[in-house]
Amino acid sequence: MLAGSVGDFPCVQPHSSHCALRASALRCLALAPALCVRRAAIRNERRLYSRPNVRVHGLEHEGDIGARDPFEAELTSNFGDKVLGNSDTYHIIRGPPRLKELVGLATKRCVPCENGNATALSEPEANKLRGQTPGWRIIHDEGGNLVLQHEWKVNNFTAGLQLFARIGAIAEVEGHHPDLSLENWNQVSAKLMTHSVGGLTENDFILAAKINALELSDLLPKKKQRFWA
């Protein structure tokens, strides 16, 4: 009575459907281990492919897709100016999407600083604001005053003049103006300082952030997008 396949088991009840039910239940039981193994394999496969295996700073953050706020050390170390390889490659550290709208420098307006109410920022204060204006660096002019500078290599001389025009339009709206130069036909430089104060004020960083928000891709050579985090 015990030998053979499931179908050989005698039906102990006269009612044939009960017998069929019992036989199919036994068949399922017999198949269960194989089904369990298969289902576990599918689950495992899905688990492996459903979580992006993203490595951030040598750690594996499951589900973390990458962008993060800059660390304090990166901000104060002008990280953006010291990247390896192509030093003028854009490394955009993306904060939470609404951060810029709420508190970003680009949303602020320059304030008139003729009435002596503005004072020049100290170098540490300037360095802190510089962290919000990637691509700009702080240099000293011949008088030792702090200046915020950005250089672009544009496609051609005409692109340089167009870049002047786009920067000039913002400067006129804000009532705050950079010193612009176009040399060697495709090297544009913008230097920002608050002349009435003889140093850097928040106005300079606001204008720099607004210039950073300009769409300039049509004026600049295509560059390889590099991501670091």
Ligand SMILES: C[C@H](O)[C@H](O)[C@H]1CNC2=NC(N)=NC(=O)C2=N1
């Ligand atoms: C009257 C006018 O608003 C002032 O002269 C503005 C014009 N643009 C300016 N631009 C800059 N960079 N510094 C200034 O002090 C300044 N002053």
